[in-house]
Amino acid sequence: MLLKSKTEQLKSFLKNENLLFREEERYCYAEDSANLRIETVIPDVVVFVETIEDVQNVLKYANIHKIPVVPRGAGTNMVGSCVTNKGGIVLNFAKMNKILEFNPDDMTMRVQPGVILGDIKALAETEKLFYPPDPSNYKVSTIGGSIAQSSGGARSFKYGTTKDYILSLKVVLADGTLVALGSGTIKDAVGYHLNQLIVGSEGTLAVVVEAQLKLIPLPETSVVVTAYFNDIENAAGAVNGIIKERVFPATIDFMDKNSISTVEKFYPSGLNTDKECLLLIEIDGFESSMDTQIQRVEKVLRENGAADIVCISDKEQMEAVWTARRASYGAAAKLAPDIVTDDVIVPRSSLAKMVKGCRDICEKYSLHVCIVGHVGDGNIHPQIALNIENDDEFKNLMSAKSEIYSLAVELGGTISAEHGVGLEKMSYIDKVLDKESIEYMKRIKHLFDPNGILNPNKIW
Numbered sequence: 001m002l003l004k005s006k007t008e009q010l011k012s013f014l015k016n017e018n019l020l021f022r023e024e025e026r027y028c029y030a031e032d033s034a035n036l037r038i039e040t041v042i043p044d045v046v047v048f049v050e051t052i053e054d055v056q057n058v059l060k061y062a063n064i065h066k067i068p069v070v071p072r073g074a075g076t077n078m079v080g081s082c083v084t085n086k087g088g089i090v091l092n093f094a095k096m097n098k099i100l101e102f103n104p105d106d107m108t109m110r111v112q113p114g115v116i117l118g119d120i121k122a123l124a125e126t127e128k129l130f131y132p133p134d135p136s137n138y139k140v141s142t143i144g145g146s147i148a149q150s151s152g153g154a155r156s157f158k159y160g161t162t163k164d165y166i167l168s169l170k171v172v173l174a175d176g177t178l179v180a181l182g183s184g185t186i187k188d189a190v191g192y193h194l195n196q197l198i199v200g201s202e203g204t205l206a207v208v209v210e211a212q213l214k215l216i217p218l219p220e221t222s223v224v225v226t227a228y229f230n231d232i233e234n235a236a237g238a239v240n241g242i243i244k245e246r247v248f249p250a251t252i253d254f255m256d257k258n259s260i261s262t263v264e265k266f267y268p269s270g271l272n273t274d275k276e277c278l279l280l281i282e283i284d285g286f287e288s289s290m291d292t293q294i295q296r297v298e299k300v301l302r303e304n305g306a307a308d309i310v311c312i313s314d315k316e317q318m319e320a321v322w323t324a325r326r327a328s329y330g331a332a333a334k335l336a337p338d339i340v341t342d343d344v345i346v347p348r349s350s351l352a353k354m355v356k357g358c359r360d361i362c363e364k365y366s367l368h369v370c371i372v373g374h375v376g377d378g379n380i381h382p383q384i385a386l387n388i389e390n391d392d393e394f395k396n397l398m399s400a401k402s403e404i405y406s407l408a409v410e411l412g413g414t415i416s417a418e419h420g421v422g423l424e425k426m427s428y429i430d431k432v433l434d435k436e437s438i439e440y441m442k443r444i445k446h447l448f449d450p451n452g453i454l455n456p457n458k459i460w
């Protein structure tokens, strides 16, 4: 707990109404969406910042007193990235949630860190523009949190992740200094790209207080093609076949048999439960290109033994299919007291091996797994339902995780595609990074944050 005199000092430069001191209030900010077995330390104070100056003042103060600072958006990351395990100050951006500028001609938007992704998308669409990064929970997660995690989503296959849409950032360093990074132009070849270093740094290097985002033209139209398979290898073959046909779908997503039946159990959506897996393929582009794209995709699906191929163009029905896919996590969460989702990625050619390997590993440890994924990228999310308080189940989970990561690495992949490292994957990082790069990354952390106050004990 901070000394009382120190918390009093916060009152001298922040409005009283922006400080939470009561235990029951602070308690709510100790955890995030990760299901972990860790000791959290309730933050000493939660600060709602309203301006860049507020952020500077808090960091200057925290740096002098060596108090941990944990930035927080909506708290929806899955890896314990904003768990407070050393107490300190939670910087809450809920009140820095304004869209500062929307420039349709330059296709850019300037936003504060607390803006919800769904609001960015909705405003862009009013001018037929598009902000593609779409974590499944984009209706609640913030741009600050997404920048810090470099969030992806279903559309990353065609459109990339958050890192591809950041033109410039304003960040506050650990000592309170405000720095502008990047240029706001589409191309920029001047100096090191420090803005890209901040993207994905999980709040450990600097605090984002403003971002200028790149937008792209909104595709004229889209359809979703769904297809079921009796065999995972055939589904993986279809994914590669579609690309060979030179069709570039916006998404190629996947649900396995367990996830389909779990969704149907809790959120009936009319999915077919007697097949091994389902591919959801969203194709977008000009109206005039759609027939050719659909024909090519359907041909590849048929060649790879797909059944029940359906092409959906009605917007409500399309949304219903995506809602079913997005419901997979919530549905799996109803199977047991806890749900743990993972996030591995392999080259597409190893997709079937990864999915099957994951199932075999979970079976070996008697864990119930529902597998979904953005398989165009080779990214799969095993969702494991269990009781984390049960020692045997927890031990099995830890063994399974380690084997899943080893398999991903063996197949040429890595241990996180889009969720990040946080607390959850810290101890596995040396499976994928060599000693030298870890050493350089730690030196970068020390350069940005010599007192180690920014989101301590995360990643490292």
Ligand SMILES: Cc1cc2nc3c(=O)[nH]c(=O)nc-3n(C[C@H](O)[C@H](O)[C@H](O)COP(=O)(O)OP(=O)(O)OC[C@H]3O[C@@H](n4cnc5c(N)ncnc54)[C@H](O)[C@@H]3O)c2cc1C
Residues within 6 Å of the ligand: 032, 033, 070, 071, 072, 073, 074, 075, 076, 077, 078, 081, 082, 093, 113, 134, 135, 136, 137, 140, 141, 142, 143, 144, 145, 146, 148, 149, 150, 151, 152, 153, 154, 202, 203, 204, 206, 207, 208, 209, 329, 418, 419, 455
């Ligand atoms: C149901 C569900 C589905 C999801 N689906 C996906 C998916 O498809 N793809 C995907 O990539 N992710 C997914 N996620 C994870 C999550 O959406 C992303 O990590 C998310 O974008 C985080 O946003 P947030 O506002 O909740 O950030 P938080 O969880 O609050 O914070 C995340 C990190 O950002 C840091 N941070 C927050 N604000 C700032 C700031 N202003 N400056 C510096 N650091 C900051 C925090 O310290 C923390 O390290 C999903 C999560 C849930 C719960």
